[in-house]
Amino acid sequence: MGRTVNKKANPKLGVEIAGIKFRNPVMTASGTFGYGLEFTPYTDLNKLGGIVVKGLSLNPRQGNPSPRIVETPCGMLNAIGLQNVGVDYFIKEKLPALRKYKTQIIANIFGETIEDYMEVAKRLSDSEGVSAIEINISCPNVKKGGIVFGTDPSEAAKVVSAVKGSSRLPIITKLSPNVTDIKVMVKAVEEAGADAISLINTLTGMVIDVEKRKPVLATITGGLSGPAIRPVAVRMVWQAKQVAKVPLIGMGGIMNARDALEFIIAGASAVQVGTANFVDPDSAAKVADGIEEYITRHKTSLKDLIGSMKVG
Amino acid sequence: MESAAVKILYNKEVAPKYFKLGLSWKTPPIAPGHFVMLRVSDGLDPLLRRPFGIYNVLGSKGKGTFKGNGIELVYQVVGKGTQILANKAAGETINLLGPLGNGFPHPDGSKKIIMIAGGMGIVPLHMLAKSTEGAVLLYGARDKKVASMAKDFKDTKCKVKIATEDGSVGKKGLVTELLKTELKSDSVVYACGPVGMLKQASIISQAAGVKCYVSLERSMACGIGVCLGCAVKAKTHNEKENKNYRMVCSEGPVFDSEEIDWDAL
Numbered sequence: 199m200g201r202t203v204n205k206k207a208n209p210k211l212g213v214e215i216a217g218i219k220f221r222n223p224v225m226t227a228s229g230t231f232g233y234g235l236e237f238t239p240y241t242d243l244n245k246l247g248g249i250v251v252k253g254l255s256l257n258p259r260q261g262n263p264s265p266r267i268v269e270t271p272c273g274m275l276n277a278i279g280l281q282n283v284g285v286d287y288f289i290k291e292k293l294p295a296l297r298k299y300k301t302q303i304i305a306n307i308f309g310e311t312i313e314d315y316m317e318v319a320k321r322l323s324d325s326e327g328v329s330a331i332e333i334n335i336s337c338p339n340v341k342k343g344g345i346v347f348g349t350d351p352s353e354a355a356k357v358v359s360a361v362k363g364s365s366r367l368p369i370i371t372k373l374s375p376n377v378t379d380i381k382v383m384v385k386a387v388e389e390a391g392a393d394a395i396s397l398i399n400t401l402t403g404m405v406i407d408v409e410k411r412k413p414v415l416a417t418i419t420g421g422l423s424g425p426a427i428r429p430v431a432v433r434m435v436w437q438a439k440q441v442a443k444v445p446l447i448g449m450g451g452i453m454n455a456r457d458a459l460e461f462i463i464a465g466a467s468a469v470q471v472g473t474a475n476f477v478d479p480d481s482a483a484k485v486a487d488g489i490e491e492y493i494t495r496h497k498t499s500l501k502d503l504i505g506s507m508k509v510g
Numbered sequence: 511m512e513s514a515a516v517k518i519l520y521n522k523e524v525a526p527k528y529f530k531l532g533l534s535w536k537t538p539p540i541a542p543g544h545f546v547m548l549r550v551s552d553g554l555d556p557l558l559r560r561p562f563g564i565y566n567v568l569g570s571k572g573k574g575t576f577k578g579n580g581i582e583l584v585y586q587v588v589g590k591g592t593q594i595l596a597n598k599a600a601g602e603t604i605n606l607l608g609p610l611g612n613g614f615p616h617p618d619g620s621k622k623i624i625m626i627a628g629g630m631g632i633v634p635l636h637m638l639a640k641s642t643e644g645a646v647l648l649y650g651a652r653d654k655k656v657a658s659m660a661k662d663f664k665d666t667k668c669k670v671k672i673a674t675e676d677g678s679v680g681k682k683g684l685v686t687e688l689l690k691t692e693l694k695s696d697s698v699v700y701a702c703g704p705v706g707m708l709k710q711a712s713i714i715s716q717a718a719g720v721k722c723y724v725s726l727e728r729s730m731a732c733g734i735g736v737c738l739g740c741a742v743k744a745k746t747h748n749e750k751e752n753k754n755y756r757m758v759c760s761e762g763p764v765f766d767s768e769e770i771d772w773d774a775l
Contacts, residue, residue, distance in 0.1 A: 232736035236760075239511045240607075240734075252736075258752040263774065267731055267739030272554040274731060278738045283751055425554045453554070476732040477549065477557060479513060479607070 210499040211490050213247075213467050215445045216368035216393035218302055218329050220247040220468060223500055224458065224486040227449050227472030228253050228306035228332065228372075229278065230423075231482075233292040234299070240479035245486055248302035250470060251288070253334050254322075255307070256314045258284035263416040268405050273424030273451070274473060275403050277417040280308060285318045289325045297327030304370065307361075308334040315357055316364040323365035331367050333357060335387075336374025336399040348374035348399075351386035358390035370447065373397040373438075375427075380434045381441045388444055396447035396470065397438060398431045424473040425451040432460050439465025439505055453481070455488020462489075465505040511610065511734075512538065518602045519568075519580060521595075525655040527587040529596055532568065532580060535606065539575040540567050541613030542637035543725055543764045546581070547733040549605040550594045558731050559607065560591045561759070563633035563702075566640075573641045574616050584633050584659070610733050611763050614638050614700055614723055617645075621698035621721075624648065625668070626689050626711050628703025632659055634725050634763075635702055639666040646671065646692060650685025650707065654678035686710040693718050701725070701767070705775050712767035722767040728758045735760025743774035 207221035214220070225248035231237060234249040243249065261281025268275050283291070285307070296303055305322045309315040315333065322328050335357055336348035347353045354371070362369050371387040373380065375398035384395060400421025405414040413419075431450020438446055448466030451473065452458050458469045474481035493499060519532035547559035562583045570578030587596050598604065614634070617623050623645035625635045632649060639645060646669045651657035657679045660670045672680030673688050681688060689699070689711055699722040701711040708724045715722035728740035741755040742762075746769055748754075756762060756769070 230736065236734055236736050240513050260754050261738060261741060263743065264739075264741045264755075265729060266741055267729055267737065269556060269558050269729070269731075272557055274558060276731075276737070276739060278741075281738050281741070281753070281755065283753075287751065424557055473557070473731075476737055477559060478605075479732075479734065 208490055210493050211486070213500055215447070215467055216330060216370065218368060220302055221300070222247040222486040223462065223468035223489065224482050225250055225302075225304065225447070225468060225470045226475060226482050227470035228334065230472040230475045233288065234296050234303075235292065237475070237479050241483050243299040243301055245483040246301045247468060247486065248304050248329070249296070250304040250306050250332055251292070251296075252282050253280050253306045253308050254282055254285045254288050254318060255280065255309060256285060256318050258282065258287065265414060265416055268414045268420070270403070270405060270422065270424075271426060273422055273426035275405060275415060275420035275422050276400070277415045277420035279417070285321050289321065293325060293327050302329040303327055304330045304332050306332040306334055306372070312357055312360045316360050319361045319365040319367070323367050328367060330370055331361065331365060332370040332372050332396060333361055334372050334399070336372055336376070349377050351382050354383060355386045355390035358387045358392050362391040368393040370394040370396050372399055374399050375430060375434055376402050380437050384438045384442050388442065392444060394445045394447060395438065395442060396449065398427070398434050398450045401427055401430065423451065425453055425457070427451050428457060428460075432464050435461055435466050436464040436507070452485065453477075455485050455492060458485050458489060459492060459503070462500070462503050463505070463507045465507075467504050511608065513605065513607050515603050516606050518598055518600050518604060520600050521598055523596075524584075525658060528656065528659065529585055529587070530565070531583045531585065531595070533583070533604070533606065534580045537567060537576070537578050537581060538609060539577050540564055540581070540609045541575045542641060543611065543613030543634045544609035545611050545634075545763060546583070546606050546608030547610060547730070548595070550591045556591045556594070559733060560595075561727070561730050561733055563630075563725070564609065565633045565636050567637070576637070584630070586630050607733060611759060612761070614725070614764050617642055617698060622694060622696050624689065624692055624697050624699050626650075626685060626699060626701045626703070626707070628685055628707040629656065631701070631703030631707070631725070633702070635700060636662060636666075638700060639663055639668040643667045645669070648673070648685050648688040648692060650674075650703065652676070684710075686714060689714050693720060695719065699723065708767070709772040709775070712770070712772060716768065723764055724767045724770065725763045726758050726765065726770075727763065730759050733759045743771040744769050745771045
């Protein structure tokens with residue numbers, strides 16, 4: 199399962215999640231890194247543990263009207279509306295170039311029905327070069343999108359088990375933070391067969407233009423990301439770790455290695471870098487370098503760092 | 511396209527809240543209409559880079575595309591990000607991403623070039639003026655002080671006509687009125703400025719059967735076509751990628767005005 203890991207990789211930085219060997223624990227978060235290839239002028243994709251590509255649906259999606267983004271204190275709101283080229287176009291036009299890099303390719307998927315999810319998963323499973331599927335059950339932007347699945351434990355479980363049954367690939371389930379108790383969701387998707395869990399997706403938010411008394415975003419609400427949400431995300435990873443049996447992948451406002459280490463120490467086996475890619479397209483590679491430096495300086499290994507928070 | 515830490519050569523106020531920023535940068539080839547993203551602060555607020563049009567390539571005598579040892583940007587202080595930028599001094603370093611986007615299609619010489627700019631819209635057109643001859647610039651400015659930017663066009667082979675809102679210099683009124691009188695059937699129009707002005711320029715040009723290229727400005731997070739935040743609705747459907755939206759950063763910022771759904775902007 200998965201692809202060849204570069205032999206030069208530092209073994210102390212490597213991690214295995216759901217049978218996939220990652221050269222380092224740093225991936226790029228879906229929706230913030232395009233299909234990866236857009237970043238080749240600015241960063242070395244071979245330095246990344248993995249690339250989670252922009253969310254894919256069965257058919258291409260046009261996305262939301264604009265304005266779609268607005269900057270907020272230490273963060274941003276987005277309501278892109280899951281615009282994407284569709285799974286077939288991705289497999290034909292993007293994947294062949296992407297799989298040449300020595301990094302794990304994870305396909306993020308979403309659908310409006312369980313059947314949609316299953317079909318997208320099946321097509322990805324039949325194509326060469328995808329190491330795992332990350333299921334988006336939590337995107338808060340589209341009225342007909344994943345929000346129903348992401349906030350209801352039994353609906354979430356249905357999607358996970360359906361995707362699991364349609365694909366030979368390991369399944370990562372990405373959780374929404376817009377729930378009362380994240381532990382309930384962790385247990386539900388785990389029992390349904392998730393091989394790993396990534397969290398958190400964006401927090402629902404909104405900004406109002408007070409002069410016009412109108413919402414800034416065309417869709418009124420959007421998903422908040424960036425360093426503003428990091429403490430919430432770290433807390434949720436730590437809570438998830440209390441009950442999770444499968445590995446966790448933490449994300450939410452990671453800007454540098456220090457931020458990433460918080461997630462790892464809280465219990466994440468790996469991390470995803472998101473909004474930071476917009477600010478510095480080389481962010482994720484720098485995070486990986488920074489974690490390696492920390493591990494060397496502390497004479498430790500990634501494995502020993504995961505969930506190593508000392509309380510009291 | 512590259513990410514570079516560059517030194518500020520100068521940062522001076524040339525009209526109230528209008529600044530010229532010189533950056534030392536051994537540039538890749540830059541075409542009129544290209545832009546850069548600047549990170550105005552190393553802190554987390556503001557978090558995102560800001561897009562800026564390129565006004566000048568320093569130390570270059572190119573035509574069409576320019577390579578030089580620096581660039582000059584012109585910006586207006588409108589919010590937190592540009593205020594931080596305004597406080598920076600010569601010698602400080604700033605991180606730049608660029609050159610980004612697609613420039614204006616280079617005029618083939620068969621048409622009479624009309625450039626129409628509103629306020630800060632003058633920025634990319636200055637680069638275009640330097641690489642063309644016999645063009646006319648129609649410049650719409652709030653007042654005399656802003657209109658003084660047009661004096662920079664003296665070093666181009668370009669005739670300038672001004673309209674100001676307060677009538678303090680040139681014709682009183684909207685710059686699009688100047689376009690109506692200037693437009694001929696053998697013209698080609700290059701426009702940059704506020705959306706309302708661009709829409710009017712597009713309508714006027716289209717009615718006259720004249721091609722009009724517009725440079726758009728939208729809020730952006732990444733500048734490289736991945737966040738999909740700077741979308742504008744197009745009138746035409748892109749068959750290959752099956753989409754109706756265009757990204758201002760990676761598919762623009764220059765568009766054929768007929769491609770844009772102006773009512774959705």
